[in-house]
Every structure is written in C-alpha cells, then in structure tokens.
Amino acid sequence: MSQMKKIAAWLLVLLLLTSCGILESDDAENGEDAAAETNTAVAEAELEYDGDPPAEGKGNVFGEIRWNGRGAEGYEVKLCQDFSSFSGCGGEELIRETDSDGQYLFEDIAPGIYALSVKVDNENWLYVSSGILSSAEFEVEAGKTLTIGIQDIFKLNVKLEEPRNGSKVAGEEVLLNWQDYPDADYYKVTMYPDEGDAILIDKRANESSMRADLLPVSCGYRWSVEVFNSDRIKIAETAEDFDFVVDSLDGSCQLIIQEPSDGAEIRGDDIVLDWEDSPVAVTYKILMWNDDDPDRTNVLDFVEVNESSYRFDITLEPARYVWSVTAYDESGDKIGGTEIFDFTVRP
Incomplete structure (x- = not known):
C-alpha cells in the first residue's frame, strides 16, 4: 500500500470519532494508537459529589465508570496534562481505582487542563474524546470539584474464530464465526475488502456467526465485531481486525x-x-x-x-x-x- 493511501486510510478511521466518544489506544506507551467509536452515555440521573472540598489552591475530579449498565469496580482511571492522540499520556500521570460503585475521586490536584482515560485490560486504555485528533479537555479549577458525567465503557476482548487471522478462503462467500459473548443481546459485524465497496457495515447479527457474499474476484478482507447489550450499549469489540484472503478467483480487486x-x-x-x-x-x-x-x-x-x-x-x-x-x-x-x-x- 502506498504511503499516501495509508494516510488516507488513517484519516478515514479518525473520522469515526464523535463528541463525547472514546479514543482507543492499543498501549499508549508505545504510540500504537487507533481510533474507535462508542456510544458513551451520560446517565439520566446526574452524578453528585458530596465529599470534602479540595485543599486550598487545589481541585478535585469525581466521576463514575460503568460497564454493561453496572458500576465498573477495580478499573484504573488516569488523568494526564500532556496528551497526544498518537502517543497517549506524557509527563506526570495521576491514577486512581474505581470503587464498588465504579466511582473514582482525584483529590487535591493541581489546577489545569487534563485528559481522562480508563484502562480496560492489561494493555488497552480508552480515552474520552471530543472529536478528531483530540481528547476531551477537562479543566480543574482551584477550590472546585469537577464532576464528570457517568461514562459507559466497552472491553476489547471479543474473540474471532473463523476465518482465522491471515488464513485463505475459497469461493465467493464466507462464514464468519466468533465466540459467544456473555450478556450479548446482539452483535454488529463490519467487513471491508482491500478494494471495493464494504461487504458489511454494522450488520446486525443475533447469533455469533454470519454468512456473507464476497467479491467475484480474488481479494483480501478484514473484519471485526462489536457487542451490544439489551439497552443498546456497546459492551465489547475486537481489539483488532482479522484479515483473510481469497486468491482462487479470476482477476483481482487490486488493479495494477x-x-x-x-x-x-x-x-x-x-x-x-x-x-x-x-x-x-x-x-x-x-x-x-x-x-x-x-x-x-x-x-x-x-x-x-x-x-x-x-x-x-x-x-x-x-x-x-x-x-x-x-x-x-x-x-x-x-x-x-x-x-x-x-x-x-x-x-
């Protein structure tokens, strides 16, 4: 793939970001970031802070993290002042852990502008974003407690099974299979060829498999799955796309x-x-x-x-x-x- 084409593909992915969404990093420390869209939502009931005020000249940050409609206990939440969409947090980092209700509190921190992220597994952080190429900016003021709305996060642990990553498929159709996900009400499946129109875009599936027609020429494909609960909240997705190739048909989707x-x-x-x-x-x-x-x-x-x-x-x-x-x-x-x-x- 040419360098220009790689840049164009990256920009296309970034366009999926939405205000109050989540910017996903596959290990912010190594700079290998990607973008993802989520339906992060603020609960109807407002979150209220009733604890102690911050120390003189300092500020507090209070919020709540939910997963699958419940408070997410034991999750690391991080604030950082030096944030990049390509390299994650830099400089000083402040980390707290959510309690049994999914709530967190940063007490007596220096006033300033911070980015907020949540660690969803051993490697992946989700950054609250405000749009393309930027994390949401949270301003901490002296003498005040900044209350951040309740955030619904998703995990990155959907397991794809067939076709296996990097495998070959014969014919003009494919059966996609993935592991059943606990508490899943339905799935959304997306699949793109290396060249040509998308085969599936957020195609809904009620079971953990889906059959799809492929292009009538040899081509490479990549696919991914998202999981939603009965409240239509995304609770999980694949950490990375799987790819497979069809090389047994006449012609190619990639013309020379x-x-x-x-x-x-x-x-x-x-x-x-x-x-x-x-x-x-x-x-x-x-x-x-x-x-x-x-x-x-x-x-x-x-x-x-x-x-x-x-x-x-x-x-x-x-x-x-x-x-x-x-x-x-x-x-x-x-x-x-x-x-x-x-x-x-x-x-």
Missing part, C-alpha cells in the same frame, strides 16, 4: 496501473492512461487532479470508460498529476481499484 509509471516524467501531449483489465468489470471511473493547483482542480472527475485505458485529446500543462481508477460490475457495485499514482508533465 501500467502507464504512466508512478513518479514518471512525460510530455504533455498524446498521454495514455493504462491499467490492468478486470475480467468482471463493466465500467471504470478515473479520478485525476492537478496537484500543483492550489484548488486541486479535477482534470478527470470520475470519467467513465468501458475499457482499461484512456487517451487524452488535449495537451496537459506542465504540473504534477495524481490519479486512480475504480472498477464496477454490471450492477454498479465497486469491485476493485488501483493505488494512487502520480506523474509529472515536463515543461
């Missing part, structure tokens, strides 16, 4: 650009774009823009063709151009595409 080669320098006249043909594609759509144009003007705005090449009937001005192709079957479903390539037209 043949010319111009990536990074090529060419003349601006008589340019031909050419890519690998898909045996099941009926149409292709080409997107290309002038990357030197501040407005990133599209030169080809999803221009549709019925063959795996396109010849310009104009001379392109000197500039760097970025382009890609997507393939569609007779039903109009996206079944493949190319990576993003670029070329430069010489003056």
Whole structure:
C-alpha cells in the first residue's frame, strides 16, 4: 500500500470519532494508537459529589465508570496534562481505582487542563474524546470539584474464530464465526475488502456467526465485531481486525496501473492512461487532479470508460498529476481499484 493511501486510510478511521466518544489506544506507551467509536452515555440521573472540598489552591475530579449498565469496580482511571492522540499520556500521570460503585475521586490536584482515560485490560486504555485528533479537555479549577458525567465503557476482548487471522478462503462467500459473548443481546459485524465497496457495515447479527457474499474476484478482507447489550450499549469489540484472503478467483480487486509509471516524467501531449483489465468489470471511473493547483482542480472527475485505458485529446500543462481508477460490475457495485499514482508533465 502506498504511503499516501495509508494516510488516507488513517484519516478515514479518525473520522469515526464523535463528541463525547472514546479514543482507543492499543498501549499508549508505545504510540500504537487507533481510533474507535462508542456510544458513551451520560446517565439520566446526574452524578453528585458530596465529599470534602479540595485543599486550598487545589481541585478535585469525581466521576463514575460503568460497564454493561453496572458500576465498573477495580478499573484504573488516569488523568494526564500532556496528551497526544498518537502517543497517549506524557509527563506526570495521576491514577486512581474505581470503587464498588465504579466511582473514582482525584483529590487535591493541581489546577489545569487534563485528559481522562480508563484502562480496560492489561494493555488497552480508552480515552474520552471530543472529536478528531483530540481528547476531551477537562479543566480543574482551584477550590472546585469537577464532576464528570457517568461514562459507559466497552472491553476489547471479543474473540474471532473463523476465518482465522491471515488464513485463505475459497469461493465467493464466507462464514464468519466468533465466540459467544456473555450478556450479548446482539452483535454488529463490519467487513471491508482491500478494494471495493464494504461487504458489511454494522450488520446486525443475533447469533455469533454470519454468512456473507464476497467479491467475484480474488481479494483480501478484514473484519471485526462489536457487542451490544439489551439497552443498546456497546459492551465489547475486537481489539483488532482479522484479515483473510481469497486468491482462487479470476482477476483481482487490486488493479495494477501500467502507464504512466508512478513518479514518471512525460510530455504533455498524446498521454495514455493504462491499467490492468478486470475480467468482471463493466465500467471504470478515473479520478485525476492537478496537484500543483492550489484548488486541486479535477482534470478527470470520475470519467467513465468501458475499457482499461484512456487517451487524452488535449495537451496537459506542465504540473504534477495524481490519479486512480475504480472498477464496477454490471450492477454498479465497486469491485476493485488501483493505488494512487502520480506523474509529472515536463515543461
């Protein structure tokens, strides 16, 4: 996968964050963070603090953590002032443990802006977020107790079984299986191909298995599962996606650009774009823009063709151009595409 494509995929994941959601870290200390969406909710009854006021010049932070509708006892809750969505907490960290009601109290701490996180297992912390690339900011003021609303968290311990991670699957359909989860009322399953339209997006399942049709060409896939209780609160999800590959079908969902080669320098006249043909594609759509144009003007705005090449009937001005192709079957479903390539037209 090209570096540009990796960045685009990461940004797409970050767009799933919502206000008052949770930003997930797969071990904040090693910097391998990921983003996840949750339905973190504030309970209808407001949480009230009735303890001692903070010491002079200090502040308190009080809150409650729930899992599966009950107070989550024995969970570590952390405050930190130096937070990054990519590396987690930095600098001084303050850690408390929730009591039998899931409540926690940070007493007599220095005023300032803090990020809040909850440790859900030995490695994973969930960070309360306020949107893309940022954790929620909680301001602690001298002489006051900051009461944070009740937060519903989820665990990262759903066990996927089949297809096994990294395995091969034959045919144009797959049976997904995972372990039954205690207190699960229903599941949501998501599965994406390496290229093409999503196969499943939050598809509801009442049992711990689901059958799904795959693309009619060889392709790689990744899938994940979320668990919800009867109150529609998410209580668990997979810690990471599983992937599998189908390599026994004709053609591929990942089409190869043949010319111009990536990074090529060419003349601006008589340019031909050419890519690998898909045996099941009926149409292709080409997107290309002038990357030197501040407005990133599209030169080809999803221009549709019925063959795996396109010849310009104009001379392109000197500039760097970025382009890609997507393939569609007779039903109009996206079944493949190319990576993003670029070329430069010489003056």
